[in-house]
Amino acid sequence: MVVQQLQRTRIGHIQVTRIHEDELRASPGFPDGVTIETFDRYRDSIPPSWHDGTGVPMLAMSGFVLSDGETNILVDTCNGEWAVAGFPAPRASPFLEQLRLAGYAPEDIHVVVNTHLHFDHVGCNTHAGPDGAPVATFPNAEYLFAREEWESATEHAAHGHVVFGRVDRAVTPLLDSGRGRLVERDHRITDAVSLVPTPGHTAGHVSVGIITDGGEGLVTGDMAHHPIQLFEPDLLALFEEDSAEAARTRARLVERLVQRDSLVLGTHFAGTGVGRMERVPGGFRYIEVC
């Protein structure tokens, strides 16, 4: 079980809490082509937590709760415990325990949104009920899925693409039962929280934007798998559906993050997973916060 210090910050009237499931060394060379030299190029501009000291990138699994005091929105639900064909049996997931430690019972979540439908983002949407059938983990929540993502994911799943290997247990049952709803990729959830289209990693991928009078933030999803991709948008991650579009999306989003002094809430980012991009002579600097 991963015990992490509670990571919580505020963006205006929105309280942001990172819910941590896991942190691990990525396969060497992930994102594609990353070496110790890549990290060394930015040595003075990035935190040491981004690799293991030898150039192997570190990768976290996390979700975020965005709360305005009335509506608690959970963005991404990590791996959970549904098996995926062709992958080792998942370890016990501490995700729900971490959520509880952060002060949220499953009943307290009002909205669940998945940035995309890869298996490591939807796992705790449901769990096995007494008869083994999927049951909604968050009984009072409405689950939101981007329509384009659902349409594309179900097609991929039908062709046996394993990265969509939990859609049948963690997404479809929610739509069938009426708990889930398909929305557009710029859907506004509350006055401050909206979906932001970030296609490339998957066809209907969304990030989640926070805009308040007191600042802005963006939950990345897999728009950037590893924060080094904010420095080098052309670095590819695993399972990228449209590499060129993913790179364009990253380049565009980095500009937005810097211009708006937005907090970056990194779904797979190691360390605190929360930071800011700042322009410095010759490039950018990433400042880790909370």
Ligand SMILES: [Zn+2]
């Ligand atoms: Zn992912």
